Amino acid sequence: GQQVMQIPQYQHVQEGEDFTTYCNSSTTLSNIQWYKQRPGGHPVFLIQLVKSGEVKKQKRLTFQFGEAKKNSSLHITATQTTDVGTYFCAGRGDDKIIFGKGTRLHILP
Amino acid sequence: DGGITQSPKYLFRKEGQNVTLSCEQNLNHDAMYWYRQDPGQGLRLIYYSQIVNDFQKGDIAEGYSVSREKKESFPLTVTSAQKNPTAFYLCASSIVAHSEAFFGQGTRLTVV
Numbered sequence: 001g002q003q004v005m006q007i008p009q010y011q012h013v014q015e016g017e018d019f020t021t022y023c024n025s026s027t028t029l030s031n032i033q034w035y036k037q038r039p040g041g042h043p044v045f046l047i048q049l050v051k052s053g054e055v056k057k058q059k060r061l062t063f064q065f066g067e068a069k070k071n072s073s074l075h076i077t078a079t080q081t082t083d084v085g086t087y088f089c090a091g092r093g094d095d096k097i098i099f100g101k102g103t104r105l106h107i108l109p
Numbered sequence: 110d111g112g113i114t115q116s117p118k119y120l121f122r123k124e125g126q127n128v129t130l131s132c133e134q135n136l137n138h139d140a141m142y143w144y145r146q147d148p149g150q151g152l153r154l155i156y157y158s159q160i161v162n163d164f165q166k167g168d169i170a171e172g173y174s175v176s177r178e179k180k181e182s183f184p185l186t187v188t189s190a191q192k193n194p195t196a197f198y199l200c201a202s203s204i205v206a207h208s209e210a211f212f213g214q215g216t217r218l219t220v221v
Contacts, residue, residue, distance in 0.1 A: 097154075101150060
């Protein structure tokens, strides 16, 4: 069945350093969504990517969808303490969405 | 204010008892979902509904039941058949199936 793998599981960075999380699917995706969940909170939608090779930016966040539509990445430039949380990708294939297990980002002051 | 509301935030039950978690949305969304979140496991889909009076099993439906009698409401019952019910349960809705999802605050269920 369809699987979505996300790496790394945990990431500790110094404030100001960059951060990247990667998402890989076993099957071709029709789209991919990214969510952020703050500690103790609920997931909040960040963005959806649909097109092959698509790149979208939101301030310090850059999202990419691979050419084969089987992988995606989220890159944060110059992390801040407000970036703390778990970042999930969610890939849509066939008629279901599968969430990755998430990458928990911890910022060291 | 439009949104999706789950209640209660914390719930304690004795083993062997059924318990129903509430989820209400006033976003006029057609699709609603229930996810279970365990540490290190991400979000796993329990049930989803694309339209009133219709719902489908997700990846971990065993031991759970749902109903969708009204567009606004999608309650989840955790039955005594669910072997490991202690978890964080998240309800979500979207305009149409599998589009951008809006999540509720979650219900943390502890079964003792």
